[in-house]
Amino acid sequence: MDMNAIEIEGISKSYGSVQALRDISLQVRCGEIFGLIGPDGAGKTTLFRIMTTLMLPDAGRGRVSGLDIVEDFALIRRTIGYMPGRFSLYQDLTVRENLEYFATLFGTTVRDNYENIKEIYSQIEPFGDRRAGKLSGGMKQKLALCCALVHRPSVLFLDEPTTGVDAVSRKDFWNMLARIKASGVTIFVSTPYMDEAALCDRLALIRDGVIIGAGTPREIVSGFPFRLLSVKGDRMYRLLKVLRDTDGVISCFSFGDSHHLTYDPAKTDREKILGILTEAGFGGCIVKEIEPGIEDCFMWLSKR
Amino acid sequence: MKEFAASVIKEFRHIFRDRRTILIAMVMPVVQIILFGFAVSTEVNDVRVVFCGDLSDPAVRSAVDRIDNNRYLRITGRLYNPAGIASVFRRNEADAAVCFDRDFGSSIVSGRASARIIGDGSDPNTAQMITSYIRGVLQSEQTDFSVSFAGGQQMSMTPVVQLMYNPAMKSSYNFVPGVMGLILMLICSMMTAVSIVREKETGTLELLLVSPVKPLWIIVSKMIPYLALSVVNFTSILLLAHYVMEVPVNGSLLLLSVAALVFMVTSLALGLLISVISPNQRTALLICGMGLTMPVMIFSGIIFPCESMPAVLQWFSDIIPAKWFIIIVKKVMIQGDGLASVSGELAILSGMAALLLAVSIKSFRTRLQ
Numbered sequence: 001m002d003m004n005a006i007e008i009e010g011i012s013k014s015y016g017s018v019q020a021l022r023d024i025s026l027q028v029r030c031g032e033i034f035g036l037i038g039p040d041g042a043g044k045t046t047l048f049r050i051m052t053t054l055m056l057p058d059a060g061r062g063r064v065s066g067l068d069i070v071e072d073f074a075l076i077r078r079t080i081g082y083m084p085g086r087f088s089l090y091q092d093l094t095v096r097e098n099l100e101y102f103a104t105l106f107g108t109t110v111r112d113n114y115e116n117i118k119e120i121y122s123q124i125e126p127f128g129d130r131r132a133g134k135l136s137g138g139m140k141q142k143l144a145l146c147c148a149l150v151h152r153p154s155v156l157f158l159d160e161p162t163t164g165v166d167a168v169s170r171k172d173f174w175n176m177l178a179r180i181k182a183s184g185v186t187i188f189v190s191t192p193y194m195d196e197a198a199l200c201d202r203l204a205l206i207r208d209g210v211i212i213g214a215g216t217p218r219e220i221v222s223g224f225p226f227r228l229l230s231v232k233g234d235r236m237y238r239l240l241k242v243l244r245d246t247d248g249v250i251s252c253f254s255f256g257d258s259h260h261l262t263y264d265p266a267k268t269d270r271e272k273i274l275g276i277l278t279e280a281g282f283g284g285c286i287v288k289e290i291e292p293g294i295e296d297c298f299m300w301l302s303k304r
Numbered sequence: 305m306k307e308f309a310a311s312v313i314k315e316f317r318h319i320f321r322d323r324r325t326i327l328i329a330m331v332m333p334v335v336q337i338i339l340f341g342f343a344v345s346t347e348v349n350d351v352r353v354v355f356c357g358d359l360s361d362p363a364v365r366s367a368v369d370r371i372d373n374n375r376y377l378r379i380t381g382r383l384y385n386p387a388g389i390a391s392v393f394r395r396n397e398a399d400a401a402v403c404f405d406r407d408f409g410s411s412i413v414s415g416r417a418s419a420r421i422i423g424d425g426s427d428p429n430t431a432q433m434i435t436s437y438i439r440g441v442l443q444s445e446q447t448d449f450s451v452s453f454a455g456g457q458q459m460s461m462t463p464v465v466q467l468m469y470n471p472a473m474k475s476s477y478n479f480v481p482g483v484m485g486l487i488l489m490l491i492c493s494m495m496t497a498v499s500i501v502r503e504k505e506t507g508t509l510e511l512l513l514v515s516p517v518k519p520l521w522i523i524v525s526k527m528i529p530y531l532a533l534s535v536v537n538f539t540s541i542l543l544l545a546h547y548v549m550e551v552p553v554n555g556s557l558l559l560l561s562v563a564a565l566v567f568m569v570t571s572l573a574l575g576l577l578i579s580v581i582s583p584n585q586r587t588a589l590l591i592c593g594m595g596l597t598m599p600v601m602i603f604s605g606i607i608f609p610c611e612s613m614p615a616v617l618q619w620f621s622d623i624i625p626a627k628w629f630i631i632i633v634k635k636v637m638i639q640g641d642g643l644a645s646v647s648g649e650l651a652i653l654s655g656m657a658a659l660l661l662a663v664s665i666k667s668f669r670t671r672l673q
Binding site: 049052053054055056073074077078080082084086087088089090091092093097100101102104105106107147 | 306307310311314317318321322506507508510511512513514515516517670671672
């Protein structure tokens with residue numbers, strides 16, 4: 001199908017005098033993992049609430065699975081799964097009771113959809129009689145995901161699912177998302193972690209309620225107009241100062257055991273920089289071209 | 305329908321897994337009834353009386369004996385000088401004093417004998433009751449005396465006071481309807497209000513709203529367990545009142561129960577309204593405490609009689625559902641009235657229930673604010 005799972009156009013929302021979202025437009029294709037990347041307070045949760053029909057936008061229109069987010073809100077609520085940013089299950093109910101309750105709310109049963117959640121649920125099933133409030137962070141997140149998936153939604157909204165989860169569980173979680181995607185579900189996920197951006201099929205970068213960039217991770221990275229070098233050598237501190245004073249260098253930071261340097265390819269290149277370094281007495285430096293990351297793009301885009 | 309049943313079961317689980325809720329919902333009514341029944345009793349019992357008079361005078365002796373033999377009064381001492389009364393009161397050694405004239409026995413024949421009754425006015429309600437008890441005792445002494453002296457009833461009249469429906473002047477007749485109104489209202493409105501607001505706070509309401517279930521059904525499913533709890537409470541209060549406090553149920557039990565159900569629905573609707581308008585549990589509790597508990601305490605007649613309030617406050621008390629329920633309970637339970645005499649109050653309560661439900665349902669949002 002060529003239809004977009006989510007289409008929003010010109011969405012704006014403000015709380016009193018604070019403008020949370022400004023003229024947001026997005027298209028999410030069916031069956032992809034779409035990432036909304038931005039720092040805290042960028043307006044990610046507000047956008048989620050508007051798309052999941054929990055809030056009305058001040059302006060703009062949107063469709064989820066072809067249904068209008070304002071008029072067809074009751075129909076949308078049947079077809080989407082939503083996992084809010086905060087753990088929002090009943091802490092005093094057990095794992096099984098939570099899951100069964102949410103299955104019933106959507107007019108289905110855990111047994112009917114067991115296949116759909118089996119892979120994730122089997123990991124927490126041994127703790128079925130434990131109260132949700134007594135689970136570890138990673139297990140809570142798995143339970144919340146199960147509850148959001150138990151009614152076979154066609155679009156899954158995950159608001160910062162990996163915030164506050166350890167690195168191993170985060171990796172696990174993204175593996176789970178890949179498998180959910182393989183079953184045909186469109187996933188709209190937000191995260192403040194730039195390293196997770198590369199795992200999405202397509203991205204939108206959001207800052208202060210404005211989309212500052214969108215596309216596949218590769219497109220976003222290729223839109224970065226500068227190039228990056230990794231420079232390694234002796235007398236690192238002096239080296240940093242020399243590099244920063246070099247013509248055509250946009251910025252330079254120390255990054256672990258090397259310096260990451262951004263330069264404007266219109267003004268200089270790797271050979272020139274290497275030459276300047278040798279001239280300044282920094283012979284034997286290892287200078288490598290490196291690929292810019294999403295974070296570099298985000299920083300550049302938000303400064304623009 | 306399955307969704308509704310699941311929500312009701314879920315709500316019962318919340319209640320039974322939270323010890324605090326159980327404590328408030330099940331234990332509080334019993335404790336309150338017992339507290340009001342025994343500790344906050346306004347009845348006068350075991351009054352300590354001192355007297356001042358000549359014990360060699362047979363008339364004085366007879367009067368003192370009569371006071372001592374009264375089941376509410378007890379002679380605890382004798383003073384030789386009326387001037388000592390103040391210090392006895394100050395040391396809290398007596399609740400009342402009786403002073404007989406020096407020649408009480410001899411002047412009684414000429415009808416000029418007098419006995420002063422002195423009460424402790426620092427607690428006017430109690431003093432009033434105690435002095436009227438003692439006055440009653442002396443009055444009967446006077447009647448007996450004239451009978452034995454003149455050999456027959458002299459020309460005199462004695463007002464005989466009788467309190468219908470409550471001859472023993474038990475305060476439980478007053479507070480049981482009051483406590484009933486208070487408890488049912490607290491359980492129904494406060495707990496419903498808090499339980500919905502709690503879901504707003506924990507974020508679970510967000511998930512419920514995103515589900516296809518009509519939010520209204522979720523709300524209604526929240527009311528069912530509290531309605532059930534209230535029915536249990538109503539029964540236990542009624543049983544306690546009847547078997548422990550010995551308050552009779554003179555009217556129809558069915559009518560009483562119907563009135564209680566109507567009142568519960570009114571309170572539930574009120575709770576729903578509070579939960580709709582308050583953003584967090586603290587606000588909800590504040591509204592319930594200031595807006596519901598206080599007025600009910602004041603206007604239920606537990607503490608102050610409604611009739612002696614300024615007109616403005618009386619008008620205000622008209623908008624409090626508990627007031628009407630308490631009137632019904634008093635009429636049906638104590639006076640034994642039938643449907644005809646409470647139909648007005650019942651209609652007002654039903655009207656309030658309908659209005660509150662309509663307003664709260666209308667203002668309930670299917671979205672976050």
